[in-house]
Amino acid sequence: MTDDHEPDVVTSVERRTSSDVADEAERVSSEIYDLIGIKGKASDTGPGVTDCGRKDPERYFKVFHKWSFVPASGEQLGGVMERLKAELPGRGWKVVEYGPDTSRNENLNLTADNDARKFSVNIVHRAKSAPPKLSLMVVSGCYQVPDGQEVERF
Numbered sequence: 179m180t181d182d183h184e185p186d187v188v189t190s191v192e193r194r195t196s197s198d199v200a201d202e203a204e205r206v207s208s209e210i211y212d213l214i215g216i217k218g219k220a221s222d223t224g225p226g227v228t229d230c231g232r233k234d235p236e237r238y239f240k241v242f243h244k245w246s247f248v249p250a251s252g253e254q255l256g257g258v259m260e261r262l263k264a265e266l267p268g269r270g271w272k273v274v275e276y277g278p279d280t281s282r283n284e285n286l287n288l289t290a291d292n293d294a295r296k297f298s299v300n301i302v303h304r305a306k307s308a309p310p311k312l313s314l315m316v317v318s319g320c321y322q323v324p325d326g327q328e329v330e331r332f
């Protein structure tokens with residue numbers, strides 16, 4: 179996600195453990211994987227925990243899950259971004275950005291927020307990569323750990 183894109187969900191201060199939010203991030207990623215709907219392989223990366231802006235890092239956190247998807251054949255990615263743009267809103271997501279980025283390759287980018295679930299996703303279609311792939315970043319809103327607990331960092 180770009181630094182200038184801060185979804186509305188970041189202002190949330192619901193109390194949850196970082197482990198609980200990490201589990202939810204993996205569920206969100208899994209649902210998006212299912213929406214991609216083509217055969218391929220997802221990278222095997224787990225979520226991480228990061229600071230929540232200028233808030234106290236001992237009490238506040240965000241969870242991110244960065245992963246990629248490589249299809250069985252690069253041609254299979256044709257139309258996937260358009261389909262995701264059409265299908266995500268029916269699943270509670272609001273597409274807030276869609277189009278080519280400013281890189282030399284003009285990668286197609288999609289950014290969507292899900293206020294109810296307090297997550298944002300950025301999907302980049304890297305058509306000119308070898309092999310062609312999707313790069314995904316799922317990011318939670320800002321959370322506060324429950325009283326008496328600490329932010330787990332992983």
